[in-house]
Amino acid sequence: MKGLLIVISAPSGTGKTTLVNMLMKSHPDMAFSVSCTTRKPRPGEINGKDYYFISLEEFEKKIEKNELLEWAEVYGNFYGTPKDRVIKALNEGKDILLDIDTQGALQVKKNYPDAVLIFILPPSLAELERRLKSRGTEDEETVEKRLLIARRELKFATRYDYIIINDKINEAYKKLESIVTAERWKTRRVREHFPELIKDREMLQLLNCK
Amino acid sequence: MKGLLIVISAPSGTGKTTLVNMLMKSHPDMAFSVSCTTRKPRPGEINGKDYYFISLEEFEKKIEKNELLEWAEVYGNFYGTPKDRVIKALNEGKDILLDIDTQGALQVKKNYPDAVLIFILPPSLAELERRLKSRGTEDEETVEKRLLIARRELKFATRYDYIIINDKINEAYKKLESIVTAERWKTRRVREHFPELIKDREMLQLLNCK
Numbered sequence: 001m002k003g004l005l006i007v008i009s010a011p012s013g014t015g016k017t018t019l020v021n022m023l024m025k026s027h028p029d030m031a032f033s034v035s036c037t038t039r040k041p042r043p044g045e046i047n048g049k050d051y052y053f054i055s056l057e058e059f060e061k062k063i064e065k066n067e068l069l070e071w072a073e074v075y076g077n078f079y080g081t082p083k084d085r086v087i088k089a090l091n092e093g094k095d096i097l098l099d100i101d102t103q104g105a106l107q108v109k110k111n112y113p114d115a116v117l118i119f120i121l122p123p124s125l126a127e128l129e130r131r132l133k134s135r136g137t138e139d140e141e142t143v144e145k146r147l148l149i150a151r152r153e154l155k156f157a158t159r160y161d162y163i164i165i166n167d168k169i170n171e172a173y174k175k176l177e178s179i180v181t182a183e184r185w186k187t188r189r190v191r192e193h194f195p196e197l198i199k200d201r202e203m204l205q206l207l208n209c210k
Numbered sequence: 211m212k213g214l215l216i217v218i219s220a221p222s223g224t225g226k227t228t229l230v231n232m233l234m235k236s237h238p239d240m241a242f243s244v245s246c247t248t249r250k251p252r253p254g255e256i257n258g259k260d261y262y263f264i265s266l267e268e269f270e271k272k273i274e275k276n277e278l279l280e281w282a283e284v285y286g287n288f289y290g291t292p293k294d295r296v297i298k299a300l301n302e303g304k305d306i307l308l309d310i311d312t313q314g315a316l317q318v319k320k321n322y323p324d325a326v327l328i329f330i331l332p333p334s335l336a337e338l339e340r341r342l343k344s345r346g347t348e349d350e351e352t353v354e355k356r357l358l359i360a361r362r363e364l365k366f367a368t369r370y371d372y373i374i375i376n377d378k379i380n381e382a383y384k385k386l387e388s389i390v391t392a393e394r395w396k397t398r399r400v401r402e403h404f405p406e407l408i409k410d411r412e413m414l415q416l417l418n419c420k
Contacts, residue, residue, distance in 0.1 A: 119397075121417075124410035154416040162392070163400040165407060175395050182372070182392035185385050187329075190373040197375060200334035206364040207331075 001193045003090040004183055005112055007098045007105045008176075010120035011150030013132040015166045019120065020099055022173050023180070030095045033086055036062070039077035052082070070100065070107035081108070095180070102156035109159075116183050118176065119160040123167045125150070211403045213300040214393055215322055217308045217315045218386075220330035221360030223342040225376045229330065230309055232383050233390070240305045243296055246272070249287035262292070280310065280317035291318070305390070312366035319369075326393050328386065329370040333377045335360070 010016035024030055036052035038059050047053050054062075059078045062068050071080030081098060089096050098108065098115075108115050122128040128150060132143045157163055162179050166172040183189070190197065198204050220226035234240055246262035248269050257263050264272075269288045272278050281290030291308060299306050308318065308325075318325050332338040338360060342353045367373055372389050376382040393399070400407065408414050 121408075121413075124408070125413050126410065151412075151416055154413060155419050157417055158397055158401055160397055162395045163397050164395055175391060178388035178391035179395065181385060181388035185372045185374055185389065187368055187370055187373050191368055198331075198334070200336065202361075203331075203335050203364060206361055207367055209365050 001093055001184070001196065002189075003093050003095040004180065005086065005090060005096050005098065005108070005115040006180060007100060007108050007115050007117045008120065009100060009102050009105050009117070009153065009156075009160070010166075011122065011128060011153050012146045013128050013135070013150070014120050014122045015131075015169055015172070016099065016120050018169060019166070019173055019176055020097060023176060024097065026177070027095065027180070030097055031089050033081055033096050033098045035079050035081055035100075036068075037077060037079045039079075069098075069111055070104040072101070072103050072107075079104075083111075102153045102159075106156065106159060116162070116179065117160040118162045118164060118179060119157040120172065120176075121154075121157065121163060121165045122150075123165060211303055211394070211406065212399075213303050213305040214390065215296065215300060215306050215308065215318070215325040216390060217310060217318050217325050217327045218330065219310060219312050219315045219327075219363065219366075219370070220376075221332060221338060221363050222356045223338050223345070223360070224330050224332045225341075225379055225382065226309065226330050228379060229376070229383055229386055230307060233386060234307065236387070237305065237390070240307055241299050243291055243306050243308045245289050245291055245310070246278075247287060247289045249289075279308075279321055280314040282311070282313050282317075289314075293321075312363045312369075316366065316369060326372070326389065327370040328372045328374060328389060329367040330382065330386075331364075331367060331373060331375045332360075333375060 008016060008020060024032060034048065034052060036054050036059065038054060038056045041047065041051070041053050045051065056078070059080065062080065062082070063071060067083050068080040069083045069086055071078060081100065081104065086096050105117055109117055122131070125147070129143070129147060132138065132146055164172050164175045194204055194207060198207070218226060218230060234242060244258065244262060246264050246269065248264065248266045251257065251263050255261065266288065269290065272290065273281060277293050278290040279293045279296055281288060291310065291314065296306050315327055319327055332341070335357070339353070339357060342348065342356055374382050374385045404414055404417060408417070
């Protein structure tokens, strides 16, 4: 069966990374899409794992050739999702997970309407601020910047297919996993795969008769 | 939150009753819709539990007054789903499960487009026949009749929202449960309940701004 393209967005501090890691761990077949970027690698970042680090020229060529499923410029750096790898994996039956911002997610939906968009909400902005501050890894200015971006991103949540409120992580995870499972059994998807799924010729004929 | 109206159909012998019982057991809040019928109660059947046994006149009055979510005549007897009970329970936030045939299911979808229709398929017609025969409770003629009805019902499966193939009962159940969970978090449903779900006024405003 063709894989699912799952796009997850959430403001920083919502618990998205934890949820994505839980999902990847319990679905070893699921592939995580590695973005390409023109920004320089940070210490410890591995090319091909964290990002594909490419030059601005290479990036521009990819845009021209329509080789990106989505892309955006953020503070002077370019980020994008290489289309060929995603489409190849989907055709091989692998589900692909994209962890991108709202700008990118809505581009993906436009270019690949079959994508499943999931937005994860914090219970409140106050709780988001509390979580960001309790990390202790970012200074106040960075926290303020993240909250500003969060406010901007929240405006696009209702354009997603699903909205999960991450109040309790295990409950949020159960919802996320259920969405992935349920989406596979939507009639329009199952239908495309009747010949693989159903070996009974008469049944196949009956199912396809309307 | 408003409840979900879940409609499950499957040919007799597919394992629908087992799946429905599993779902009801692990979701004690879920209500099962009791149909009304003009047929006489069989020994052991309880009025209000198995069916509401009513007269033909009462049934016709319900049709006239548009009090049924769906109804059908089967071998001279009438069967229908009382609308008021279903709508009341949904408004109270209870999920309702309807176990009805394709004719009824498609009527429900027409009258209540928000209903979630799930069709359960046997792996093959041969397997369905084997399961029906192995029950040992029905004579050959009844088995043949059930297979004939199954062939007729299968033609409508692709009109449902989801299709589950019941090959292994636990896997089929996991899919069924995932569908129920996922459907609750579809944006259009969550959106209706933002004021209940989100106590943060600023966040609510941001979510509703597009």
